[in-house]
Each structure stands twice: as C-alpha cells, then as structure tokens.
Amino acid sequence: MTPQPPDGTAPPPRPEPKQPPDAQRPADAERPAAPDPGTPVARRLVLGMLGLGAAGVAAAPYVQKGIDSFLGAAADKDPTGLTGLFPNSSGFRYYSVADSVRKKTPATYRLDIGGLVERPVSYTLAQLRALPQTRVVRDVQCVTGWRVPDTPFEGVRLSHLLDLAGVKPTGRAVRFLCFDGTYSESLTLDQARRDDVLVALKMQDKDLPHNHGGPVRLYVAPMYFYKSAKWLSGINVTDRVLPGYWEELGYDVDAWVGRSNGRTDTPTV
Amino acid sequence: MTSTPGSAGPTDAPTPRPSELPTRVRRFTRAERLVHRATATLTLLCVATAACLYVPALAELVGRRHLVVTVHIWTGVLLPAPYLLGLASRAFRADLALLARFTSYDKEWVRAVRQRRFHRPAGKFNAGQKLYAGWIAGAALVMLGTGLLMWFTHLAPLAWRTGATFVHDWLALAMGVVIAGHLWMALTHPESRVGMRTGEVDRAWAKDEHPHWKP
Structure with missing residues (x-):
C-alpha cells in the first residue's frame, strides 16, 4: 500500500520524505491551505495488521484453548446455533470431495467384499448389525488440525470381516470404495487386521448420520481421519497398496497420527 | 466574413453560453476501474469458496472439496495481481497516494462521524x-x-x-x-457506484460529498 511517487507531475498532497512525521502536527491548524503531507494512515494500518497477524500466530497456542472452552460453554446455552459459526478447533468439520452424496437407507445399503478372497459377499445393514460389535473410544485427529477428544465408534472389526471372507495367500492390501462415487482409501493387510480398525455403524453411541459418512464408514483409530473413509460401500483385497483419493494428491499413505504428513500431533492410540 | 450563429435568421440555434462546466466529472480511469473489477471478482470468489469450506451447511450442500480448495487458493494468491498491474497506471498511483494519507480534514471527518454531525x-x-x-x-x-x-x-x-x-x-x-x-x-x-462503473460522477454530488476534491 506504500504509494509509488507519480513520476514528475504530482497531485497536490504529496509526502515530503525528509520531514519527520510529527513536525507538521502543530502547524496543521495554522496553515490549512498549505500543502499538507498528512499522516501515513495506510502504512500504519498495513504494518499494524501485519504485526497483529504475527502476534496472533505466536499467541494462538495460548489463546486458542481459552477461546475453545468459552465457545464450548456458550454453545451449550445457545439455542440459535450461531456460536457454531465461530472458528473453533474442536468439533467435527464436514469434508466431502464429491458433488453430492445420495443417502442410503437400511433397505438400499450394501457392503460388497471381494477381490482376492475365497468367498465374496454382500452384506445388508441388518447383517452387519448381527455380527459381533466392538466399541473403541479414541481421539479423532484430522490432518488439517482439528481434534475431537474421546469419540466412541462402534461396529464390526475389519479383521473379522476379512476372516469371514477368507483372504487368499496373494492378498497384501485392502482397498476401500465409497458410494459417494469418488473417494477411496487403502490399508496394508497388517494395518487392516489391527483390532482398532472398524467398519463402524455407530458414532458417539448413535447410528452414523449421513453427514458423518453413514450408515457405514471405516474407522482407523491410529491414523489421520482421512483414512476413515465415509460412506463405505466396498472392500477389495488387492495384491498391493493402491493410493487413495487424498494420497494421489500428496498425503501420506501410512497416515499414523503424529508420525506422518509432517505433523507432530499426540498419537491417538 | 463568416457568419455567426443567429445571424442568418430567427430559426438558427442560440449560441451556447461559453464557460459552462460539464455536469459530469471524471473520477476513475478505465485502468482503475479494471483494477477494481478484477480485485472485486477475485475477492468474491475467494470469500464464497471460503464460506463453502467453512460453514458446515454450505460444505454439505456443495461438496467437491478439492475443486473448492483449488479455487480458494488460486483466487487468494492472485488477489494482489490487479493491484500490482495497476501500478503501471499513473492515475492509479496518484489515487493510492491520496488514499494513503490522512489530512487535517480527514481527522475532522472522523470527529464528525463520531459526533454524528452532517458536515463531513x-x-x-x-x-x-x-x-x-x-x-x-x-x-x-x-x-x-x-x-x-x-x-x-x-x-x-x-x-x-x-x-x-x-x-x-x-x-x-x-x-x-x-x-x-x-x-x-x-x-x-x-x-x-456510477462513478466506479462509468468513471464519471455528477459535479454537484462531487462538490457535496468531496468538497476538497478539485477534479
């Protein structure tokens, strides 16, 4: 915003560079008609904002917790939901890479398991609910920084579904497909067999709502939340890891919380 | 000897009064208006995509996160471009010099706003x-x-x-x-708005709203 001197022909109010900034102040009232260099307000505003911005970046770790707890307390007493519009590092944020995602009901939902397995199978929601359920309570950590503490997920262990289908000896990895038509994810077979990796049917002890990836999503507790694909519709056993949607765009395939994507968050497991 | 208007007969048009000022005065050149329009377009795109990334209801409505992020990032990065290109225009630089500094009547304007006086x-x-x-x-x-x-x-x-x-x-x-x-x-x-769209404003309006401006 620093003005460039207009070459040669100058408009009336020009800064006089050699004059100290305070020198003209008392003279203002006495000679209003004389060329008035004026106060460099724009420069002060720009430098002031830059200073405030830098201070904000530095102070954020100390200020943020207080603001989050204040907004959290305010949200409890806020029937309008307007507090939800303020920046807040806790709480879920909705990310979808597809244009629009059609809802699936218990009647229309299917989970197909195929690829390098002995017994390909297609589950209905009722069939998934009838299998043994596991509940895992961990923090959810997004790679963009937000974290939701102690979030219960409940569903069928992925390892159990893989055992039921019978992985062929050539199987090395698992690829996940989603009914949003765009998203995909992958895990190695060893990662997929961990007992904190679920095909989740419930979150926070309620049926998974559509905007959180319901009726069925993947939940990979030890990894950044982009691994926990929403709207899960297919599980294919493959002979190698195929990078998923965000991984094609540069995110890490092995997305351990705190040990990947250049981040040092506290691990969730 | 050439004839002057009015001398050939009573039907001729009357001579216009010589020193009348035009009613419209120039406020912005084409370059300045282009800088403003380009900046405004980039800003609106940047703000709209920001809303779609940030407000949950809009995010659910729009989706397409990768596309929205791409538009947001590039409109943001390109935002200073019209300003920098505009520096090639002398009129734009002159207006920046005017915008950059507070004069005595600007301080008076701020006081007038605070005290809700009309003369600003x-x-x-x-x-x-x-x-x-x-x-x-x-x-x-x-x-x-x-x-x-x-x-x-x-x-x-x-x-x-x-x-x-x-x-x-x-x-x-x-x-x-x-x-x-x-x-x-x-x-x-x-x-x-007319000034920013056409580059010209009404002389009376200019005298009223910007009395110290001598276009």
Missing part, C-alpha cells in the same frame, strides 16, 4: 475510504501469509501452522464483516 469534509476519498483501503490491504497480506503457511505444510513447524490457521479463521470472520460493510456502503450510495 473530504478530499477525493473520505477518511472512511482511506481507513478501509489501508485495513483491507493489511488484512489481505496477513491472509496471504497465513494461507501460504497452511498450503505449504512443510514450510514451517506445526505450532506456526496451528497459529496460522487460528489467525486465518478469525481474520476471515472480521474481513467478512468489513467487506459486507463495503458492499453496504456501495449499495446505499448509487452515485459512488
């Missing part, structure tokens, strides 16, 4: 316009800096990035309010 002296730009220009330029630079820290995640340690996200989020909110104010002022001041 101003040059080509009033003090409110000068404050807006300086603040929004500084804020845009902060958004650019924090945005780059969030984009190139390997540039800086995590604490910086968390801080950058914090500043980017809150300043976005403040800028939303301020830009809405700018749009409100445009909406309620049709002659200012």
Whole structure:
C-alpha cells in the first residue's frame, strides 16, 4: 500500500520524505491551505495488521484453548446455533470431495467384499448389525488440525470381516470404495487386521448420520481421519497398496497420527 | 466574413453560453476501474469458496472439496495481481497516494462521524475510504501469509501452522464483516457506484460529498 511517487507531475498532497512525521502536527491548524503531507494512515494500518497477524500466530497456542472452552460453554446455552459459526478447533468439520452424496437407507445399503478372497459377499445393514460389535473410544485427529477428544465408534472389526471372507495367500492390501462415487482409501493387510480398525455403524453411541459418512464408514483409530473413509460401500483385497483419493494428491499413505504428513500431533492410540 | 450563429435568421440555434462546466466529472480511469473489477471478482470468489469450506451447511450442500480448495487458493494468491498491474497506471498511483494519507480534514471527518454531525469534509476519498483501503490491504497480506503457511505444510513447524490457521479463521470472520460493510456502503450510495462503473460522477454530488476534491 506504500504509494509509488507519480513520476514528475504530482497531485497536490504529496509526502515530503525528509520531514519527520510529527513536525507538521502543530502547524496543521495554522496553515490549512498549505500543502499538507498528512499522516501515513495506510502504512500504519498495513504494518499494524501485519504485526497483529504475527502476534496472533505466536499467541494462538495460548489463546486458542481459552477461546475453545468459552465457545464450548456458550454453545451449550445457545439455542440459535450461531456460536457454531465461530472458528473453533474442536468439533467435527464436514469434508466431502464429491458433488453430492445420495443417502442410503437400511433397505438400499450394501457392503460388497471381494477381490482376492475365497468367498465374496454382500452384506445388508441388518447383517452387519448381527455380527459381533466392538466399541473403541479414541481421539479423532484430522490432518488439517482439528481434534475431537474421546469419540466412541462402534461396529464390526475389519479383521473379522476379512476372516469371514477368507483372504487368499496373494492378498497384501485392502482397498476401500465409497458410494459417494469418488473417494477411496487403502490399508496394508497388517494395518487392516489391527483390532482398532472398524467398519463402524455407530458414532458417539448413535447410528452414523449421513453427514458423518453413514450408515457405514471405516474407522482407523491410529491414523489421520482421512483414512476413515465415509460412506463405505466396498472392500477389495488387492495384491498391493493402491493410493487413495487424498494420497494421489500428496498425503501420506501410512497416515499414523503424529508420525506422518509432517505433523507432530499426540498419537491417538 | 463568416457568419455567426443567429445571424442568418430567427430559426438558427442560440449560441451556447461559453464557460459552462460539464455536469459530469471524471473520477476513475478505465485502468482503475479494471483494477477494481478484477480485485472485486477475485475477492468474491475467494470469500464464497471460503464460506463453502467453512460453514458446515454450505460444505454439505456443495461438496467437491478439492475443486473448492483449488479455487480458494488460486483466487487468494492472485488477489494482489490487479493491484500490482495497476501500478503501471499513473492515475492509479496518484489515487493510492491520496488514499494513503490522512489530512487535517480527514481527522475532522472522523470527529464528525463520531459526533454524528452532517458536515463531513473530504478530499477525493473520505477518511472512511482511506481507513478501509489501508485495513483491507493489511488484512489481505496477513491472509496471504497465513494461507501460504497452511498450503505449504512443510514450510514451517506445526505450532506456526496451528497459529496460522487460528489467525486465518478469525481474520476471515472480521474481513467478512468489513467487506459486507463495503458492499453496504456501495449499495446505499448509487452515485459512488456510477462513478466506479462509468468513471464519471455528477459535479454537484462531487462538490457535496468531496468538497476538497478539485477534479
């Protein structure tokens, strides 16, 4: 915003560079008609904002917790939901890479398991609910920084579904497909067999709502939340890891919380 | 000897009065208006995509996260471009020099606004316009800096990035309010809008709203 001197022909109010900034102040009232260099307000505003911005970046770790707890307390007493519009590092944020995602009901939902397995199978929601359920309570950590503490997920262990289908000896990895038509994810077979990796049917002890990836999503507790694909519709056993949607765009395939994507968050497991 | 109007007969047109000033005066050149239009377009795209990334209801409505992020990032990065190109225009540089400094009547303008008086002296730009220009330029630079820290995640340690996200989020909110104010002022001041659209304003309006401006 620093003005460039207009070459040669100058408009009336020009800064006089050699004059100290305070020198003209008392003279203002006495000679209003004389060329008035004026106060460099724009420069002060720009430098002031830059200073405030830098201070904000530095102070954020100390200020943020207080603001989050204040907004959290305010949200409890806020029937309008307007507090939800303020920046807040806790709480879920909705990310979808597809244009629009059609809802699936218990009647229309299917989970197909195929690829390098002995017994390909297609589950209905009722069939998934009838299998043994596991509940895992961990923090959810997004790679963009937000974290939701102690979030219960409940569903069928992925390892159990893989055992039921019978992985062929050539199987090395698992690829996940989603009914949003765009998203995909992958895990190695060893990662997929961990007992904190679920095909989740419930979150926070309620049926998974559509905007959180319901009726069925993947939940990979030890990894950044982009691994926990929403709207899960297919599980294919493959002979190698195929990078998923965000991984094609540069995110890490092995997305351990705190040990990947250049981040040092506290691990969730 | 050449004849003068009116001398050939009673039907001839009367001679116009010689020294009458035109009713429209020039306020902005084409280059300045282009800079404004390009900046406004980029800003609106940047703000609209920001809303789609940030407001959950809009995010659910729009989806297409990768596309929205791409538009947001590039409109943000390109935002200073019209300004920098505009520096090639002498009129634009001259107006920047006017916008950059507060004169004695600008301080008077601020006092008048505070005391709700109607006489608010101003040059080509009033003090409110000068404050807006300086603040929004500084804020845009902060958004650019924090945005780059969030984009190139390997540039800086995590604490910086968390801080950058914090500043980017809150300043976005403040800028939303301020830009809405700018749009409100445009909406309620049709002659200012005409000036920005056609480059010319009514002479009487200029004398009224910008008495110290001598176009």
